[in-house]
Amino acid sequence: MGGAGQGGSNGQGGSAAKDGGVAGTGGGSDAGTKSDTGGSTVSFSKDILPMLNTSCKSCHSPPSPNAGVDVTTYSAVKSSATSINSAIQRGIMPPTGALSSANKQLIQSWVTAGEPNN
Numbered sequence: 001m002g003g004a005g006q007g008g009s010n011g012q013g014g015s016a017a018k019d020g021g022v023a024g025t026g027g028g029s030d031a032g033t034k035s036d037t038g039g040s041t042v043s044f045s046k047d048i049l050p051m052l053n054t055s056c057k058s059c060h061s062p063p064s065p066n067a068g069v070d071v072t073t074y075s076a077v078k079s080s081a082t083s084i085n086s087a088i089q090r091g092i093m094p095p096t097g098a099l100s101s102a103n104k105q106l107i108q109s110w111v112t113a114g115e116p117n118n
């Protein structure tokens with residue numbers, strides 16, 4: 001791992017506000033009220049990544065993520081999606097307190113949908 005390569009694309013997680021040009025990020029913190037998703041479409045960039053950034057990134061980001069689980073990019077999350085989802089559903093992550101059932105539902109729906117990069 002050269003470090004430089006991966007770290008380079010890290011700007012994504014760093015500052016939530018300027019994420020890929022999506023201007024209005026709404027509230028930023030996900031209160032768990034996602035009524036506009038209609039219940040069927042979960043967005044990785046709008047729902048999953050912000051949630052992981054808020055709840056997991058402090059312990060699971062480069063250069064040395066705990067347990068080798070990096071939550072800061074799509075490819076990293078996808079490669080660990082099964083264990084991430086499992087840890088969340090079992091309530092063992094984050095260790096500081098389980099996520100709300102709305103957030104558990106979000107990640108479950110995303111995995112069920114085939115982990116889309118949307």
Ligand code: HEC
Nearest residue numbers: 052055056058059060066067069083084087088093094095
């Ligand atoms: C306060 C720090 C901290 C936070 C926040 C945190 N983790 Fe962890 N996580 C750890 C540590 C430390 C380990 C490795 C030791 C262990 O397994 O308990 C770990 C391990 C894991 C593992 C591997 C578990 C396994 O079965 O091998 C996964 C997956 C994981 N975390 C996902 C998450 C997710 C998803 C979140 C956010 C919802 C999160 N973590 C939040 C510290 C944290």
